[in-house]
Amino acid sequence: MSSPAPEASYTFLGPEGTFTEAALLQVPGADVARRVPAPTVNAALDLVRNGSVDAAMVPIENSVEGGVSATLDAISQGEPLRIIREVLVPITFVLVAKPEIRLNDVQTISTHGHAWAQCQLWITQNIPGAEYMPGSSTAAAAVGLLEKDCPYDAAICSPFVAERLGLPVLGSHIGDVADAVTRFILVSRPDVLPEPTGADKTTLVIPLPEDHPGALMEILDQFAARGVNLSRIESRPTGQFLGDYFFSIDAEGHIADARVADALKGLHRISPHLRFLGSYARADRREHSVARHTSDEAFRAARIWVESLQQND
Amino acid sequence: MSSPAPEASYTFLGPEGTFTEAALLQVPGADVARRVPAPTVNAALDLVRNGSVDAAMVPIENSVEGGVSATLDAISQGEPLRIIREVLVPITFVLVAKPEIRLNDVQTISTHGHAWAQCQLWITQNIPGAEYMPGSSTAAAAVGLLEKDCPYDAAICSPFVAERLGLPVLGSHIGDVADAVTRFILVSRPDVLPEPTGADKTTLVIPLPEDHPGALMEILDQFAARGVNLSRIESRPTGQFLGDYFFSIDAEGHIADARVADALKGLHRISPHLRFLGSYARADRREHSVARHTSDEAFRAARIWVESLQQND
Amino acid sequence: MSSPAPEASYTFLGPEGTFTEAALLQVPGADVARRVPAPTVNAALDLVRNGSVDAAMVPIENSVEGGVSATLDAISQGEPLRIIREVLVPITFVLVAKPEIRLNDVQTISTHGHAWAQCQLWITQNIPGAEYMPGSSTAAAAVGLLEKDCPYDAAICSPFVAERLGLPVLGSHIGDVADAVTRFILVSRPDVLPEPTGADKTTLVIPLPEDHPGALMEILDQFAARGVNLSRIESRPTGQFLGDYFFSIDAEGHIADARVADALKGLHRISPHLRFLGSYARADRREHSVARHTSDEAFRAARIWVESLQQND
Amino acid sequence: MSSPAPEASYTFLGPEGTFTEAALLQVPGADVARRVPAPTVNAALDLVRNGSVDAAMVPIENSVEGGVSATLDAISQGEPLRIIREVLVPITFVLVAKPEIRLNDVQTISTHGHAWAQCQLWITQNIPGAEYMPGSSTAAAAVGLLEKDCPYDAAICSPFVAERLGLPVLGSHIGDVADAVTRFILVSRPDVLPEPTGADKTTLVIPLPEDHPGALMEILDQFAARGVNLSRIESRPTGQFLGDYFFSIDAEGHIADARVADALKGLHRISPHLRFLGSYARADRREHSVARHTSDEAFRAARIWVESLQQND
DSSP, X not given: OOSOOTTOEEEEESSTTSHHHHHHTTSTTGGGSEEEEESSHHHHHHHHHTTSSSEEEEEEEETTTEEXXXXXXXXXXXXXXXXXXXXXXXXXXXXXXXXXXXXXXXXXXEEOHHHHHHTHHXXXXXXXXXXXXXXXXXXXXHHHTTSTTOSOSEEEEOHHHHHHHTOOEEEESOOSSTTOEEEEEEEEOTTOOOOXXXXXXXXXXXXXXXXXXXXXXXXXXXXXXXXXXXXXEEEEEOSSSTTOEEEEEEEESOTTSHHHHHHHHHHHHHOTTOEEEEEEEOTTOOOOOOOGGGSHHHHHHHHHHHHHHHTOO | OOSOOTTOEEEEESSTTSHHHHHHTTSXXXXXXXXXXXXXXXXXXXXXXXXXXXXXXEXXXXXXXXXXXXXXXXXXXXXXOEEEEEEEEEOOOEEEEOTTOXXXXXXXXXXXXXXXXXXXXXXXXXXXXXXXXXXXXXXXXXXXXXXXXXXXXXXXXXXXXXHHXXXXXXXESOOSSTTOEEEEEEEEOTTOOOOXXXXXXXXEEEEOSOOSTTHHHHHHHHHHTTTOOEEEEEEEEOSSSTTOEEEEEEEESOTTSHHHHHHHHHHHHHOTTOEEEEEEEOTTOOOOOOOGGGSHHHHHHHHHHHHHHHTOO | OOSOOTTOEEEEXXXXXXXXXXXXXXXXXXGGSEXXXXXXXXXXXXXHHTTSSSXXXXXXXXXXXXXXXXXXXXXXXXXXXXXXXXXXXXOOOEEEEOTTOOGGGOOEEEEOHHHHHHTHHHHHHHOTTOEEEEOSOHHHHHHHTTSTTOSOSEEXXXXXXXXXXXXXXXXXXXXXXXXXXXXXXXXXXXXXXXXXXXXXXXXXXXXXXXXXXXXXXXXXXXXXXXXXXXXXXXXXXXXXXXXXXXXXXXXXXXXXXXXXXXXXXXXXXXXXXXXXXEEEEOTTOOOOOOOGGGSHHHXXXXXXXXXXXXXXX | OOSXXXXXXXXXESSTTSHHHHHHTTSTTGGGXXXXXXXXXXXXXXXXXXXXXXXXXXXXXXXXXXXXXXXXXHHHSSSOOEEEEEEEEEOOOEEEEOTTOOGGGOOEEEEOHHHHHHTHHHHXXXXXXXXXXXXXXXXXXXXXXXXXXXXXXXXXXXXXHHHHHTOOEEEESOOSSTTXXXXXXXXXXXXXXXXXXXXEXXXXXXXXXXXXXXXXXXXXXXXXXXXXXXXXXXXXXOSSSTTOEEEEEEEXXXXXXXXXXXXXXXXXXXXXXXXXXXXXXXTTOOOOOOOGGGSXXXXXXXXXXXXXXXXXX
């Protein structure tokens, strides 16, 4: 089936005005749907699990900081969830300030820790003495400037929020990396499977069956033997004790593709507790070439050949 | 279905009295069936292909000489055939002679070239000066001794033939290797598939899809990824030009086993012109352990899991 | 050579009183050495790079949250650094409050975002209505309680800090995971290589040479072919654009071990820009068995054999 | 060092006039050297082992029949030998007869069994009723025609012998395969190692270390991990009992090539009793491309890099 209908309801890692809400607004119909901000990723996912909303938009990775651990772990455990969409949002930061403040006056800046980390070059060059005051989000830091007795002078946030709040912008494009992008995922209950589009991604959580040299190879071989490329892999501690871990993996292709389905069968045999977190369209729409011998047609021909041999008598 | 019925007809690499006939006589019912000796392996296989007989017994390997090239190639090409049984015959050689000849008198010995090669130690020690005269088979060499004007004094043959012909035995167990064994196969038309027995073998002919480092690895990986062991492998020139070759392989297990069937599917994708030469009981009855994750049950569970995910909507 | 001498100077991710300082104090001699708190991981590493201190203690992973992305990236880029020691610190959280506050009175809690995430179960059960106020560290949140006009009532921090500051403890062992552990690394300039201890770890940064199915396999095969186990792997975006990535890997063993050195040689051939971040003692002291054919002796015997063949003439 | 000097002495699988002598005559200087025919491959190799001659020319493979088992086994066991040259000889057969015999008169034909097998198409079409009489070699069969009381009418041999003996040729190019080629090897004592030429081959005998799925993969992985292609592989029974076997392998490249030497080191670790049978120029002079990351330079750079890291202190 397809994505949730326009009348669907959503939650997102709030507050309003964050990059996460910007990601949600890219989902068709989300602009007119009910949108509930949630204080944490876990809180957002719980709203999905208990049926309060249809889906949650949460951050999963950014091109500067790598995977967002809390989200990865939250969807890997507990009641099953399903990733149904991936959204990329370009990360552009601006420095906004209280109305009366000029760049030279800025002494204290608030923003989310990740945003602060990503603007260090500009800060060091332009306001080297500025002090950092942690904020729970970029949007919250910007909103704070409107409050009386705000303990800081300026905030780093998205242009989107700066415009919405009408705050003066003291610096634009202040991020260290010109083309930084954040990746978000839309998460629903596990009764949804998006149609294949030809440029899809499949996310899996695979417990390591045994800890010996080559155990990881055996897992990866299940992909390689079917010509399935990986676009992300992370070993993750299980939370029980160091050394006991699982793999969080993004593979190219859709479970409706024969080569992906066949790889999943092989993985199930060697790690029966693996978790399928969804097949969904790649946000970058990049198609991957499929070798002739890993095409659906090659799998179909192989199956027919073996079955004809088995039914020989 | 099972092996040919008792009223079946057979051919074998003749003449009568060779180890090959001894192998055929191990097949239940063959002792009372029609048995036609053939002059060459190709002639025997042609009798099967054109329907003159039901099956042919031909030598495929011995523990001293390795694969019998002509047989391997003959069943790999032309009209498809099917191996339905494997037979092991212990190789014991005796030296027989014309009635009046004693060991010290022996000057010329005839036998098949392979037999001659396998008795060199005994010959060198006991009749070092003896000359070799090629024979087309061990049995033919023994039979020749009964003819008038036989140009040689002695022959190396099986005890079976010596006894049948009533020839005096000048030496027993004269082979270099105490426990030498020859392997024979029973070959039928491709409409027969023996039932799995739990200790089976599957024979394949696999053209090398491309000639690059790792191409052979890709083929073997299809076995290893399913826990299928190989008991024989040979690269063979295709007969067209050196460097272009195929693989002749024996794998443990039956095509009715899920892990073997799955390996065959993978092989078909990367080398679509491979040939299935049969699944049949191992002559040595040696069972092989199957890891839990390559059992039929593991394959079934994996398939059900993936299908349930695919039919999600 | 060995670890820095007692008169060495250190920096650590501050402020004083964090788990990171606790980790540093486990280093022999660090208690009497100069210790400089740094505001960020990058700032700490810069103090090492520019020679201001000998080494920096920074967090690298915890058993609940996984890898600490900022640290991984910071040591993977820029002027080379070297990991020379790994330290584990059990994570135990306490809830401390202003003197007059009792548990029922707590309305706002400050702490670091990771700590807040790890105490959700206890908070939900005991003070479900409590609001979160981000803090830059657990120690900073605790120190804040001593200030006049502190905007929050309570803080989550380590027992170590609570005791040092003399703050009343309203709850102990409030973390979700009983045995949570954080892993820290001591980082120096690249002129230090700790002696092998028999229970070592080697950290590498390996750019993916090409993006095709099997490219990751080729990298991992270099470890598997020498019997070298991995204890951590993460693919990481390079920061340029999504899809272009490198691997951050911990392997078992020391570069002084022949099997590790041989794997490094293989890796250098297929990804010449890989970075060696150090070989150092495992904090958990867990020894790993080494198969006979991957022992130093096996490597030595193999080298001697091949050299004797090469010098044949 | 280079090949034996012109004053060297040789043996070959006789008698004179066989394709094997033709192969030997391709060795520079062999035409004026002492040439001793030997009755069997083992006899020829023994003449080398005991120092009677410098080297032996023996058949190893033909493009129709595959490997010549006896030769493969003979050089794999016993006192070590060394392959120092490979020679290809086109196989062209002619039918020769006694002076008075015409094609229609031919009733009995003698030749070596392999030659007989390779001329079946022509025989069947031109003298379908002809009977076969085994000969110990093609040359011996031809020579026999000159004797009084020769029991057969015709022989199949090489054009070379037909011309030397002045026998009438009843049919030319009578082999089934137009471009059939036989491969011969020149075998010396193990104190010779030919210089690399850029188009070389290395022959190895590798006992299977353990019999489990993947054991063969581990062996082949040592080649693949260094980009070394194989041009031949055969599993061979050890001669003790069926199921216990070794691999006879030809790999592309010379032991002086870093990638081949490195593969040999890896093989020595997992199968310490492997045997190096020589590195020598390919008869077909076909060069193989070497990937940048498996070049001698890549191996040298990798070694230097690791050594610089190890000598860090």
